Amino acid sequence: MPGLRRFRIAYPGRMYFTDRGIEELEKRRGEEEVTFEWLAEQLRTFVDLNPDFEVPVERLATWLARLDDDEDEDE
Template identity: 70%
Template sequence: MYYTDRGIEELLKRRGDEEVTLEWLADRLQEFTDIHPEFENAVERFATWLARLDDPED
C-alpha cells in the first residue's frame, strides 16, 4: 500500500456517497494549489491525466 492510499481511503470513507461535478473538483484543485503552491506541478499533471484519460493518443 502506498502512503497516498490512506488519503484516498479516507476520502472514500468520508465523502464516498457524494456526487460532485468536474467544476467542483477543478475549484478544489485550484484552491489546493493556492494554499500549497509547492504541489502545483503534481496537481497539473493529475488534472491533465484526468482530462486525457479517454484519449487514445496519450
C-alpha cells in the same frame, strides 16, 4: 503510473502512504457526487494554499482530463 499498478497487482496487500488519503476520501465522501467544475475549483484552491504541489496537481488534472483519450483512439 503503469509500474505502480503492476506492483499493486503483484503485491495486493501493500498500502502506500498516499493510499491512506485516498481511502479516507473514499470512506468519508465516497457516496457524494461532484462535478468536474467543482473538483477543478478545489484543486485551484489547494494549489493556491500549497504552491509546492502545483506540478503534481497539474499532472493529475491533465491525466483526469485525458482519461478517455485512450478509449477514443481504440475506436
